[in-house]
Amino acid sequence: MSVERRKIVAIVEAAFSVIVWGASFIATKVALRYVSPLTVVWLRFAIGVVILGIAMVIRRQMAWPGAKEWGYFALLGFIGITFHQWLQSTALLTAEASTTAWIISTTPVFMALLGWLLLRERLRWLQIFGIGLAGTGVLIVVTKGNLASLVGGHFGSSGDALVMVSAANWAVFSALSRPGLQRYPATRMMFFVMISGWLFTSLLLVGSSGLGDISHLRLSGWLGIGFLGIFCSGLAYIAWYDALQVMPASQLGVFLYLEPLVAVGVAALVLNESLTISSLLGGVTILLGVWMVNQSHFS
DSSP states (O other), rough: OHHHHHHHHHHHHHHHHHHHHHHHHHHHHHHHTSSSSSHHHHHHHHHHHHHHHHHHHTTTOOOOOHHHHHHHHHHIIIIIIHHHHHHHHTTTTTHHHHHHHHTTTTTTHHHHHHHHHSOOOOOOOOHHHHHHHHHHHHHHTTTTGGGGGGGGGGOOOOOHHHHHHHHHHHHHHHHHHHHHHHHHHHHHHHHHHHHHHHHHHHHHTTTTHHHHHHGGGOHHHHHHHIIIIIIIIHHHHHHHHHHHHTTTTHGGGGGGGHHHHHHHHHHHHHSOOOOOOOHHHHHHHHHHHHHHHHHHOOO
């Protein structure tokens, strides 16, 4: 395959991943009508593990991890699968899907702050301004444009606060994943990270009534779970990391700006979430701030 053709394929794969991930918030909201957040996470990644396992076998990347690798994969699995997905699923019980997507898009801001706090990376003035702008956008989104409500201590719903935590948590997961992605094939690494996270979730599920919830699922709930497992936790991960092998991370990151836009559109169509001026204004402000952070970082 020629270089130009490979790049076109990579663009298609990146766009596919972002569209799927944008719709994941809506699929989660649908599944949560029937089962608990923990059950959603468990079912989603049970399917995802199977998809990635098949891909790993087809690509002949199957190799059992050593003891040190298992420890590393288990840490990533707990942070990036068990804890992160529990945060997001629980948040979506009260947070709107569109609001969640806007807040999640601030992850690069938390990554920049993490580099400054732990790695002593220098923040340029454009990055600092971008961080402030993104923060302002979040406040506009969660207060629905009523910034005066912050005086009374009202910061959106409880779910909005959990989403903020999940955005910071994903920044930690991303930073910890970088060394591994340089040493291991991405599909193999994500398979063992995912299966570790799924096993942790299984332990939590055994101690709850989560397994009994499965009988409550109806067709729309199963469709939501199937979409999350097959597309969001399986095919989209494979497509994204395939694209990452062809395109630089700085170019690929541009596609992530589309994710909240997809979420807003799908949420309006499927969940009847309203498209408000304040949401769009806050969202655009967030994306502009994140763009400033990334522009300064990659320049």
